[in-house]
Amino acid sequence: xxxxxxxxxxxxGLVSWVRGRTIESVDVLDPRSIRRHALGTEDFIxxxxxxxxxxxxxxxxxxxxxxxxxxxxxxxxxxxxRPAVALMxxxxxxxxxxxxxxxxxxxxxxxxxxxxxARDGMPGELRFVDQxxxxxxxxxxxxxxxxxxxGGLSESPVPLIAEEASHIARDPLDPAxxxxxxxxxxxxxxxxxxxxxxxxxxxxxxxxxxADEALWRAKLHYARPTDKLRRADAERLLASTREVMLDALxxxxxxxxxxxxNVNGASGxxxxxxxxxxxxxxxxxxxxxxxxxxxxxxxxxxNRSSHTCPVCQPRPRNGRW
DNA sequence: CTAATGTCCTGTACGC
DNA sequence: TGCGTACAGGACATTA
Numbered sequence: 040x041x042x043x044x045x046x047x048x049x050x051x052g053l054v055s056w057v058r059g060r061t062i063e064s065v066d067v068l069d070p071r072s073i074r075r076h077a078l079g080t081e082d083f084i085x086x087x088x089x090x091x092x093x094x095x096x097x098x099x100x101x102x103x104x105x106x107x108x109x110x111x112x113x114x115x116x117x118x119x120x121r122p123a124v125a126l127m128x129x130x131x132x133x134x135x136x137x138x139x140x141x142x143x144x145x146x147x148x149x150x151x152x153x154x155x156x157a158r159d160g161m162p163g164e165l166r167f168v169d170q171x172x173x174x175x176x177x178x179x180x181x182x183x184x185x186x187x188x189x190g191g192l193s194e195s196p197v198p199l200i201a202e203e204a205s206h207i208a209r210d211p212l213d214p215a216x217x218x219x220x221x222x223x224x225x226x227x228x229x230x231x232x233x234x235x236x237x238x239x240x241x242x243x244x245x246x247x248x249x250a251d252e253a254l255w256r257a258k259l260h261y262a263r264p265t266d267k268l269r270r271a272d273a274e275r276l277l278a279s280t281r282e283v284m285l286d287a288l289x290x291x292x293x294x295x296x297x298x299x300x301n302v303n304g305a306s307g308x309x310x311x312x313x314x315x316x317x318x319x320x321x322x323x324x325x326x327x328x329x330x331x332x333x334x335x336x337x338x339x340x341x342n343r344s345s346h347t348c349p350v351c352q353p354r355p356r357n358g359r360w
Numbered sequence: 361c362t363a364a365t366g367t368c369c370t371g372t373a374c375g376c
Numbered sequence: 377t378g379c380g381t382a383c384a385g386g387a388c389a390t391t392a
Contacts, residue, residue, distance in 0.1 A: 042386095071369085100386075132369085132385055148370090172369050173386060230363065239387075247385065342365080343385055 041130040043210050043244025044287035046100050049136055054095040056138045057104065057165060061091045061156040072150035072169055075127075075203075076177035086178040087126060087153070096125075098189045099243025101204040102136075103127045105181060123181035125201050128167070131174030138162040151176055179203040190215055210244035211280045212288075222273050225265045232268065232276070233261035234341060245280060248316045249287070251346045253280040255315035255325075260352045261345050286312065315346040323348035 041049070065084045067073060076083045090106035097103075103125040128136060137146070141154070141163050151167040167176055181199040189200045190213040209216045221242055225235055235241055236250045245253070254261055256279035259272060290312075314324055319337035326333035326348060333350035347354075 074368095129386080131387085133371095170370060171384085228362080234363085237386085341385095344383090 041100065041132075041134070042246035042249050042284075042287075043100060043212070044249075044284050046097055046102055046130060046244075047212075047288060049130070050095050050097045050102055053136060053138075053165075056161055057092045057155065058094060059091065060158060060161075061089065062087045062106075062153050063156055064088060064154045066152040067150075068145075068152065069150040069172075071172050072167060072175050073177055075175050083176075083178060086124060090124075092126075092155075096189050096201075098200065098204045099207040099210055099239050100246075101127065101129055101201065101207060103179065103201045103204070105199070123199060124178050125181050127177050127179045127201055127203055129174050131169065131171065133171040134167065134169040134174030137166045137168060139164045139166050177203070207239050208241055208243045211242060211277055212244070212284055216242075216277075218274070218277065221277070222270060225268060225273060228265045230265055231261055231340075232259060232263040232265055233345060235265050236276075236280075237341070242277075242280075244284070247343050247345075248313070249280060249283050251316045252283045252313060255346070255348065255352060256283060258351050260347060260354050261340060263355050315348070318346060323351060326350050 065087050067080045067083065070080050073080065073083050087106070090108065092104045093107050094105050095102065096105060105123070105125045128134070130136075133148075139162050145152075146166065146168045148168050148170045149166055150169050150172075153165040155161075155163060155165060157163065167174075169175075180202045182202045182205060183198060184200040184205065189204070190209045208221075224241055228235055228241075233250050233254060236245050236253070237247070250261070253276060257272070257276040259276060263272075315335060318335040321335055323331075323333040323335055331350060333348050335346055336349055338345050338347070
């Protein structure tokens, strides 16, 4: 279940394999994986064939490969022949981007194959594998951004952002994350804290797992009203998301059922240090250390599971906080 | 405009 | 054993 740390692990893993290489051919084995490409399979392939990958860039959980035309650039002062575009990827629940030798048999859920120009010692194919098909690929325009580039943790940020990701907020690990703007928007909302954390337009990169982990770490309940949240609580919560994500990043991403693996196919192992998510019925570690017996509780919220400690994350009463 | 709900998907786990 | 059902959830469309 890739969230920001997993997507960033994929980005870092991918960049040295694909930068500077040309897409020679594309196989779309399941058109459902490119359903967000409105103009269809032929147009998708036509946009990619012959294009050269210049970078791998991330905003929130969106990942894109900016493309350059394979043909020589237009002369000075002339307009480029084609508008700037990128190959966009979202991993959804179970998406993987794998570098693979052509000899390796197709994965069971292989959806799209890219044959790349040969390079010594490097696998010849980039493969998009996705079991649950919540993820997908499409071609998007690159457009100017007024907030200093895509941000994220990209190595070479360019002043262009993928159009389909331009509504996505910066993430908590982004040095340019605008805390004041975030806090003001949070206060203007009338909803629960977790719902706001999962809104990628407010703060990006957080999914169900890290939302539960960050709320646990900050000792905040998911239903805390956002319109009354104190600045200190918001700051602590943001710091908690950063800590959880940095731990996961250091471990190479989280993995639960081996659906998620990084670009080279290796699973992460951060799941062993989760404190709330998936720990229903088990003791709250923080309370246990204080000599208090408390059991992690799982509740349905927003059609998904929320994990809290009833002792150190008390439910708000009448919204009076 | 905001907030909340429904939809897309497949594989696994589990009760009977 | 097989069958049905619940569950996992990111992003966006739809509804209120």
